[in-house]
Structures are given as structure tokens and as C-alpha cells.
Amino acid sequence: MLGAHTIATPWFTAPLAFDSSWTSIRYIVNLAWGYHTVPDRWEAWLRAWPKDVILINSPSLLLWNTRKTYLKELEKAGIPIVPTLYVEEIDEKTLVDAAAHFATGDLIVKPQISASSFNMLHVLVGSLDFATSPRSLSVTAAVEELTRLGIAHSAMMIQPFMSNIIREGELSVLMFDGQLSHAVRKNASPGDYRIQEELGGIITAMDQPSTEMLELAHTSLAICPETPTYVRVDMIRNHLTGRLCVIELEVIEPDLYLKYAADGGMTFARAILQVHSQN
Template identity: 30%
Template sequence: MKRCAFLSMDSLAEFESYDHLLHKPLKKMGWTAEEVSWRNTNINWNQFDAVIIRSPWDYQNDPKDFLNVLENIESSTATLENSLELVKWNIDKTYLQDLQQQGIEIVPSLWYQQFEPSLLPTFFSELQSDEIVIKPTVSAAADNTFRIKHTEHSEYVQLLTNTFNDRPFLVQPFMDNIIEEGEFSVFFFGDSYSHTVLKTPKPNDFRVQEEHGGKLTPVEPEKKLLATAQKTRNNISPLPLYTRADYVRTDQNTFALMELELIEPSLYFNMDPESPKRFARVFDEWLKP
């Protein structure tokens, strides 16, 4: 049997993870899989044939250490997926600028290296929005993400100063359709489409993650959404083993990219019973010489 490690974190007790659904289909393909914390310094990565980055959902607290671990894996005999090249590109949300330059519609965004209190009122006017979202360019699980109304912005000055004093961030208009309709996640394994999930926040919230009370619903994507997702995927090089692209519907009835998740996205195997089998087939073919 070939050995595969799912790169995880010390404890997933506070998170929802569905990677265990891969164990059975992978075993049928001749693979054994085990969860390994990226913080475990005693791991010999050469003992694995492959390492799949799956649920290291605390990496944003120590991104340099995380990348060092990935570099160690990359230099071992194990195959790292997604690749270190993709991770380095995707770990900072400035990748959205690259995709925008390639013709991909993204949620309108402003980019800053450091927060200055005098900037805050200008965000609303520049984005022509009464409500904005501010988040770090390196983040995960909605950490340090703030939704701010224009009428309340003065209350956030100190908090934003403390959070982004020496940390790059981006500002986007709050997209009402996140609440009114939800956020679409479209999944590809290799170059094959797999499934789509609609994520909706709980009442009086805007975060769609399950850990924050969000709801998941499997959906058939509209042709326009699927075409948009395929266009996004076609602009990624090298081709990822797994791709999750998150979209929100705009007022013009297009789909704007919110996030392109190539590092540690939940792939919501629980939402499509065939998706673990699809992943296992693609993965096994991917690792063949």
C-alpha cells in the first residue's frame, strides 16, 4: 500500500472536517491515509509517497513556519499537493490582483500595507458603499475580518489600528447577496468539475463558515457560474490537484470571485457522496509516473 499524509493541525476539535470520507475510497485505490499535524517536527516526510495539504487551519498565525514545513516536504521524496509554487502564490490575497489582470472579475478591492485612521472614511467613498469588509491579505477562517457600516466606522478606529498597524490588508464593499442568496463554492479535482455548494450565514451574521453557524446546501451551478469557475481555473498554473473557487452574485447578475482556495479549503465531501470517490480517482491518476 502507498502512504499518504493529510497535512492537518494539532487539533480539529473546534472545526468541521470531512477528510475522513476519503479514507475508504483511497484504500480501494491502494492508498493508506493518516492525519499529520504540520507542527509536528519529528515527522520524516520521506516515509510518505504523497502529502496533501488538507486542514492546517491555523497556518495564518505562523505563515513563515508553515512555508518552511512545506519546503521540507517539497525537498523530501514525497509529492506535495497542492504544490509549493501554488501555495506561495495563493497564500497572500494579492493573487486576486493577478487574476483580475487576466480578465477574472473579482469583488472590488482596495489594497493597503498599513492602516491609518484617516483612511477609514475614504474607504466608503472609494468603494461607493455604505458598508465595507476589511481583512488581512494573509488569513483563513474569517480571522480578523471586520464588517463595518459607515455610520459606525469611528467605533472601529482603535481596533483596526491594533490589528493592521503592521499588517497588509484589503477592503471590499460588503456584498448584500452574501446574506440574500449566499456564497457559491465550486470545486474541481484536477481538470474535472466535481460539485458546487451554496453557503449561507446564520441570521444576523455574514460569515458563511460552519464554525460560525453557516449552512451548506448542495446545488447545481448555473451555466454562467460554471463557465466563470472554469475560466478562473484555466488561469491557474500549474494545474492544482484541487481547486475551490468562491463566488458571489453581483447586481449585474455576474459572479465575482471572492476567494480562490488552493491551500487548505474544506472540500465539503459530505455534500456530495460521489465526491470522495472522484477525488480518490483523480489523486491516484495524478500520482502515477
């Protein structure tokens, strides 16, 4: 319909060798699954990307978004995010200190470079109820698990557990070229807190995102170094403040849930085809 053809290739094999007639080719990194498991290779690949070959989103934007410390920029701009401590290693004292800092023993721990709940742990500090806290670990068990995974001495994030993930769920706003496409709600299956479909999460379309959702999405987007061709803004309601806050601003390989878009993804396709030069 749009006169475009698509091919798939592992992200680390791109750009492919084509003859000079392929002047209009665009590489879309949205399916770069697994990049977070080889971050050094991923970042080197982005830095080596040829300047005369179009990559969407751009290498500079992808590098900015790779480590979740970009959330500090949103927070500095006054945009509500999930409260976060950034640490270079985790032991039992780190977790106990984090619980004191957040005034709650119900914590989430995850790598600063991660995707799809990769190596994310739900940790309870103190005498909280493990039976009613989905997939939770004690401090000792959490440190043992991080050690087993080989990431106890890696750059990590610690956050208070946002209990609304169980009730209201995670809300996502999908935007192409800075314009709203659609929105979805993601709920965890019973007994879990993870909302990814491959982990049992349940995705439903939202007929109309709220004004609060749209305002948060647009103000977050304004912090990006450049306007992404595609972006998913994930948010959740902070049970302590009652306000929506940003979980992540995804410009690398988010599921775009195009089957829930009213136009079936045509806006996304047009946004890709409108990119004529590398940002």
C-alpha cells in the first residue's frame, strides 16, 4: 500500500551490503531484542554506525536511552518518575539503606541496562508479608540471586515497589513523530507483578488516554535530545502521591502494540518512510 518492502536481519549484522540502487533503505532498530544482554557490543555497534545510513531511531538517541540513568534528566526537569536510587553494587546493607531512604521495605531491583523485566527482583526488607507480595524475595535471598546472576557488583537501580501495578496496571502511550497514535493498559496475571505478555501479562487497548497521561507523555518527550520517530512512554500511578509517574521512556525496542492502533500501524509506517536523513 505504501510501496515499501521489508526484510529482517539480526541487529548486529546491519548494515547489510547492498548495491548503490538501495539508496532509500532505512534500518529500524525496534526488533533489536537481546541488546541489553551484550551492552558493550550494542554501544560499540551504535558508535560505529555509518553516518550516511539511516537508522531509526538515530544512534545518538539510542545511546542516550540505553542506560536508564536518562531518567535523572526527566526528574531534573520536574517530571515525576518512579523514585530511584542508582547504585554500582548491591549487598544486604545497600537494600536495608534503600528501604530506610524510601521509608518502605517493599523494593524493586533491576539493572540500569535492561528490558522486559530482565534480572528484575522484588525484594522485601524486614517483616513484610511474603505470602501476599507477588514473587518476592528476602534480602538475603535477593543478594544470593544477584550473585548467582553475576550482577551483584553491576550498575543497578533500586525503587519502591509501585503497588498500583497490581490494581490499575502500567499505562503506555505510543507516539510516532511526536504525535499520539494509541494507548494500552498492561496488567499482570494473578500472583505476579510483571506485565509483559510473554510473562503472562494482559494487554488491553484504551479508547482514549486521559489528559494526565497525554500531558505526562508530551512533557517527557520534550526531554529527549531529539524527537523519536517512535516512542513508548510507560507510566504508573504512584500510590503515595496519587500522580502518574514515568517508569520508562522506550525508544529502542519497545513492543508498539500496533494491533491495538486504530489504523493498524499505518501511522508508524508513514513516520518511518518520512525519515530522509540521519538525525
